[in-house]
Amino acid sequence: MRWDKDAEKELKKVPFFVRGLARKKVEEHARSLGLEEVSMELFMEAENSFKAVMAGKSSDELMAMMPQPNKPGTSMLIIETCQHEMSRCPYVLTNTWEIRETIERWAQHDDINERLRRRVESDIILYHNKFRVSISACPDGCSRPQIADIGIIAFVRPRLNMDTCTGCGICVDACPDNAIHVENNIACFDRQRCQGCISCRDACPMGSISLSDVGLRVLAGGKLGRHPRFADTVGEFKDIKDAMEFISKAVNAYIEESSTSERFADFWVRSRAGLNLAQQQEA
Ligand code: SF4
Ligand code: SF4
Ligand code: SF4
Known part of the structure; x- marks a missing residue:
């Protein structure tokens, strides 16, 4: 050719x-x-x-997935975001770059890359040695935050105007999470089931559903591999600054207290209760 x-x-x-x-x-x-x-x-x-x-990954992201020599400067933190910009996704709730930049600034300040690298004893750093943070701009979770060390998912809360709701039930069919039912001609929302998207708001012909400010749901301890597990939902936070206290505490505890070969998910499972890391905050 x-x-x-x-x-x-x-x-x-x-x-x-x-x-x-x-x-x-x-x-x-x-x-x-x-x-x-x-x-x-x-x-x-x-x-x-x-x-x-290649899922729109930048050359830096692709490089981070390749085996690299274990030497100062090797990137250990992989921050992935869903590809809402490339796909011009209509479901996007928040600016993932702002979240990413906040995490990058914190990582630089706390020397996270280098401290994670020093935990690895082998000469070569492999993908599973790295710490993966996954950010999705809506509950659809296209960046797969459920199998990341730390997952961050943007969400909203639906709010109903009871004066205009006719109880037509259109929102019930529109909800992907079976989180709505109609009772006494009024839509009722199940907060436990609701993942916090925009589907019901968009479907309501009366404009009776509005959305709260965007919050961030934080997950911890997901992984693939021989013993895969889905991450636990840790809590809901107002914004990334609010969530950073938990993220920083969890990652620093991992660096300081885990054994060298231990993955974050395994550390998280054995330490989460004792570390008192879980917290719930209203977004
Ligand atoms: S996670 Fe949501 S906003 Fe991001 S690409 Fe997927 S559907 Fe779009
Ligand atoms: S679609 Fe709108 S008007 Fe109909 S039940 Fe749902 S909230 Fe009420
Ligand atoms: S915000 Fe999404 S998940 Fe929650 S009730 Fe509305 S459609 Fe269902």
Whole structure:
């Protein structure tokens, strides 16, 4: 397969560890179109779909997933966000970049990367040695916060205007969590079941449902691997500044008190009660 000079130049900008794979995918795409040369236009088209397949991860995020030498400066904290910007998702409730930046500033201040790295005894840092924080901008949880060390999910609370509710029940069908029923011609909300999205508000023909300010639900202790587990819901917080006290306490306790090979989820399970880390706050 021939490559146009500009396309070849552009390929060199792709991170080296996925460059071979990117070349292969672009050439496959060209062949599927019956072409014998990769033009700049074709490269951009194929690169965009390749990025989508890689879930929109930045080169820094992709790099963080590769094995790395255990030496000062190695990134140990992986912060993933759902891809609401790339997909122009209509369900987004909050700005995930602000949350991410707050966590990054805290990590820098508390030297989290380096302290996590020093826990690892082997010469190579693998993906499972790293600490993963996953942020989703709505309860759909596309970034998979349920299997992260720390998960953060934006949510809202529905509020009903009883004066305008007709009890039509349209919101009952719209709720993905079976959290609404109608009683005496009024919609009733089950707070335990409600995940806090916008579906009922959008469905109500009377405009009877409004939404609270956005809060953050924080989860801890999820993981995949040989013994997978879903993270526990720790509490609901007003915003990321409010949640940072818990996150900082949990991560610092893990760094200071866990054994070197212990994953955060295992530390969390054996220590959560004794550490008195769980807290509930009204968002
Ligand atoms: S988690 Fe919610 S806001 Fe984020 S991409 Fe998924 S549906 Fe959209
Ligand atoms: S859809 Fe609106 S008007 Fe109908 S029951 Fe629900 S809240 Fe009331
Ligand atoms: S906010 Fe979402 S989960 Fe909660 S009651 Fe409304 S539709 Fe159901």
